[in-house]
Amino acid sequence: xxxxxxxxxxxxxxxxxxxxxxxxxxxxxxxxxxxxxxxxxxxxxxxxxxxxxxxxxxxxxxxxxxxxxxxxxxxxxxxxxxxxxxxxxxxxxxxxxxxxxxxxxxxxxxxxxxxxxxxxxxxxxxxxxxxxxxxxxxxxxxxxxxxxxxxxxxxxxxxxxxxxxxxxxxxxxxxxxxxxxxxxxxxxxxxxxxxxxxxxxxxxxxxxxxxxxxxxxxxxxxxxxxxxxxxxxxxxxxxxxxxxxxxxxxxxxxxxxxxxxxxxxxxxxxxxxxxxxxxxxxxxxxxxxxxxxxxxxxxxxxxxxxxxxxxxxxxxxxxxxxxxxxxxxxxxxxxxxxxxxxxxxxxxxxxxxxxxxxxxxxxxxxxxxxxxx
Numbered sequence: 001x002x003x004x005x006x007x008x009x010x011x012x013x014x015x016x017x018x019x020x021x022x023x024x025x026x027x028x029x030x031x032x033x034x035x036x037x038x039x040x041x042x043x044x045x046x047x048x049x050x051x052x053x054x055x056x057x058x059x060x061x062x063x064x065x066x067x068x069x070x071x072x073x074x075x076x077x078x079x080x081x082x083x084x085x086x087x088x089x090x091x092x093x094x095x096x097x098x099x100x101x102x103x104x105x106x107x108x109x110x111x112x113x114x115x116x117x118x119x120x121x122x123x124x125x126x127x128x129x130x131x132x133x134x135x136x137x138x139x140x141x142x143x144x145x146x147x148x149x150x151x152x153x154x155x156x157x158x159x160x161x162x163x164x165x166x167x168x169x170x171x172x173x174x175x176x177x178x179x180x181x182x183x184x185x186x187x188x189x190x191x192x193x194x195x196x197x198x199x200x201x202x203x204x205x206x207x208x209x210x211x212x213x214x215x216x217x218x219x220x221x222x223x224x225x226x227x228x229x230x231x232x233x234x235x236x237x238x239x240x241x242x243x244x245x246x247x248x249x250x251x252x253x254x255x256x257x258x259x260x261x262x263x264x265x266x267x268x269x270x271x272x273x274x275x276x277x278x279x280x281x282x283x284x285x286x287x288x289x290x291x292x293x294x295x296x297x298x299x300x301x302x303x304x305x306x307x308x309x310x311x312x313x314x315x316x317x318x319x320x321x322x323x324x325x326x327x328x329x330x331x332x333x334x335x336x337x338x339x340x341x342x343x344x345x346x347x348x349x350x351x352x353x354x355x356x357x358x359x360x361x362x363x364x365x366x367x368x369x370x371x372x373x
Contacts (some may be wrong), residue, residue, distance in 0.1 A: 036284055036285050036286060036287050037127055037138065037139050037281070037284075037286050037287070037288070038125070038284060039103050039104070039125060039126075039127060039281060039284075041101075041103060042282070043103065043104045043127075043278060043281050043282050044101055044102045044103055044104065045069070045075070045077045045102065045104040045106065045278065046077065046078050046079070046080065046097045046102040046104070046105055046106070047062070047063070047066050047077060047078075047079045047080070047106045047108065048079070048080045048083050048090070048093055048094070048097075048105065048106070048107055048108065048112070049062075049063075049079060049080070049081045049082070049083065049108050049109075050082070050083060050084065050085050050108065050109045050111060050112070051081070051082055051207075052081055052082060053066075053079050053081050055207075055232060056232060056233075056234060056252070057207075057231070057232020057233070057250075057251045057252060058108075058206075058232050058251055059108060060251075060252060061251045061252055061267070061268040061270060062106075062108050062131055062268075062270050063079070064252075064270075064271075065268075065269070065270035065271035065274055066079070066106075068271040069271050069274055069275060069278065072271070072275060073275075073278070078102075080093045080096075080097065085109060085111025085112060085115075086115070087114065087115040087118065090107075090112055090115040090116065090119070091115060091118070091119060094116070094119045094123075095119075098123060098126060102126075103125065103126045103127065104126070104127045104128075104129075104278065104281060105119070105126060105127070105128045105129075106128075106129050106130070106131070106274070107128065107129070107130035107131065107133060108130070108131045109130075109131065109132060109133075110132040110133060110134060112130055112133065113130065113133045113134040113135045113142065114135065116128050116130050116133065116135065116140060117135040117137060117140060120137050120138075120139050120140035121137065123139075124138070124139055125139075126139065127139055127140075127281055127286065128140040128141075129141050129142075129143060129274075129277060129293075130142050130143070131143060131144070131270070132144050132177070133292065134292075136288055136289065136290055136291065136292050137288070138288065139288065140288060141277075141288035141289060141292060141293055142292035142293070143273060143277075143292060143293035143294070143295070144177060144292070144293075144294060145268060145273075145294070145295055145296065145301045145302045146294060146295070146296040146297065146302060147177070147180070147181055147266060147268075147302050148180040148181055148183070148184035148333055148334070148358075149184070149296060149297045149302060149326050149332075149333065150266040150267075150297060150302050150303060150304050151180075151181045151182075151184040151185045151188065151228075151230075151266055151333075152184040152185070152187060152188035152191075152322070152326075152333035153188060153264075153304055153319045153322060153323055153326075154185060154188065154228060154248045154263075154264055154265075154266055154304065155167075155184065155185040155186060155187065155188025155189035155190075155191070155192075155198075155228075156188045156189065156191055156192050156315060156318065156319050156322065157248065157263045157264055157307055157308075157311045157315065157316075157319060158185070158188075158189050158226040158228060158246070158248055158263065159188070159189035159190070159191075159192035159193040159196045159226075160192050160193075160311050160312055160315040161225075161226060161246055161263065161310055161311060161312075162189075162193070162196065162225055162226050162246075163225055164223045164224070164225045165193065165195060165196055165197060166196070166197040166198075166199065166222070166223045166224045166225065167189060167196060167197075167198055167199070167224050167225070167226040167227070167228065168198070168199040168200075168201070168216070168219035168220075168222075168224035168226070168227050168228065169181075169182055169185050169186075169198065169199070169200050169201075169227075169228040169229075169230060170201055170202075170203060170212055170215055170216065170227070170228070170229050170230055170231055170236055171200065171201070171202045171203070171230045171231070172202065172203060172204070172205060172206045172230065172231055173202060173204055173205075173206075174202050174362075174372035174373065176358060176359045176360055176361045176362070177359075178202070178230060179361040179362065179363070179364070179372070180334075180358055180361050181230050181266075182198075182200045182230065182364065182368065183333075183334075183361070183363075183364060183365045183368070184333040184334070185198065185228055186198040186200075186364075186365050186367055186368045187333050187334075187338070187365060188333065190367055191322075192315060192318075196367065197367070197369060198367060198368045198369065199219050199222060199224055199368075199369045199370060200364060200368050200369065200370035201215050201218075201219065201370055202370075202372070202373065203215060203231065204373075206231065206232070207231070207232055207233060208233070209233040209234070209235040210235070212229070212231060212233045212235040212236050213233075213235035213236065213238070213239050215236075216229075216235065216236040216239040216240060217239050217243075220239070220240070220243045220245055224245070225245045225246065226240075226245060226246040226247065226248065226263070227239070227240040227245060227246070227247045227248070228247070228248040228250075229247065229248070229249060229250055229254075230250050231250065232250070232251060234254065234257040237249065237254055237257035237258040237262065238257055238258070240258060240261055241257070241258040241259075241260060241261050244261070245261060246261040246262075246263050246310065247261050247262055247263065248262075248263050248264060248265065248266070249262065249264075249265030249266070249305070250265060250266050251265075251266070251267065251268055252265065252267060252268075253265045253267055253305040255305065261310075262308060263307065263308045263310060263311060264304045264305050264306070264307045264308065264311075265304070265305040266302065266303075266304060267302070267303055267304070267305050268301065268302060269300055269301055269302070269303060270301065272295070272299060272300040272301045273293065273295050273299065273301045277293075291355070294355065296326075296327075297323065297326055297327050298326075298327040298328075298329070304319075304323075307319060332352050332353075334347055334352060334353040334357075334358070335347070335351075335352050336348045336349045336350060336351045336352070336353075337349040338365060339365065339366040340363040340364065340365060340366065341363070341364050341365070341366055341368060343366065344363075346363055346365075
């Protein structure tokens with residue numbers, strides 16, 4: 001007799017917890033830590049955006065955090081918007097802010113990584129933090145979030161309502177931070193329905209509403225009845241809603257774009273990372289992690305928006321149980337055994353992928369229809 005999804009997943013949760021007690025898991029080597037940074041005066045904070053701050057997605061999630069930090073600290077935090085991901089433009093913006101007395105610069109995009117590192121090296125008394133940044137130094141820390149944790153839960157919700165046994169997910173580029181979301185979504189869906197087919201399409205853009213809408217309609221034509229969007233545009237939610245399909249959002253609560261079919265969204269609460277970072281800067285204890293900051297669901301930085309009642313009650317309970325295990329560290333979406341599309345074992349049984357493996361993830365898991373291009 002085939003076990004029900006709840007029993008099957010609970011066995012996996014218990015098995016992962018037991019394995020962690022027996023197996024030494026590999027972790028990336030840490031570079032030597034730096035001494036705590038001494039700011040040149042009281043913290044004065046400014047944000048720099050590559051596009052408009054209220055873009056309805058990535059930037060808006062960060063700008064919401066800025067507003068919460070303002071309210072919490074009782075300060076005004078200015079912004080500089082539409083600064084291209086180009087070294088000269090970024091340097092000019094940073095130089096202007098520093099001349100005006102700002103000594104905590106918050107970048108908001110991977111594309112600033114090299115330029116912000118150069119600025120950090122030239123201004124050792126200024127603190128720099130950069131969302132999704134790939135560079136770090138004594139006064140610079142990139143930060144991202146373990147978004148795959150919440151995407152696993154979102155996959156469980158998607159599979160529980162799919163009547164066709166086929167769901168779709170849109171991603172931007174086939175890089176580690178997107179691949180881990182796609183794979184976690186698929187693995188979560190498989191935890192509820194092992195036979196689920198997950199269509200994955202990369203748009204090779206971070207923002208292309210027309211293409212995203214067209215890709216969504218193509219997935220719907222292929223029988224997908226739940227669409228998950230790992231991008232910022234509202235086009236996929238509108239297209240899914242028009243077709244009577246369900247949808248899952250990202251970065252912000254996207255329910256306003258699909259009032260009938262929205263299941264949940266993977267949301268960012270960046271203030272939960274920025275507030276303790278700023279507190280450490282103020283009291284002189286901030287020591288940038290040489291590998292960057294990588295907070296999790298346990299830190300409150302990534303979460304699910306309220307799960308719709310469209311998801312069966314027993315699955316909503318299972319999502320909560322799984323979330324608790326993730327926060328406790330007794331379960332991870334990438335606890336082995338996990339197989340790639342071609343059948344290779346990419347995460348052996350009894351082990352958990354380390355952070356180096358996450359950042360370098362270059363495979364799609366078994367059960368995903370799509371290619372890394």
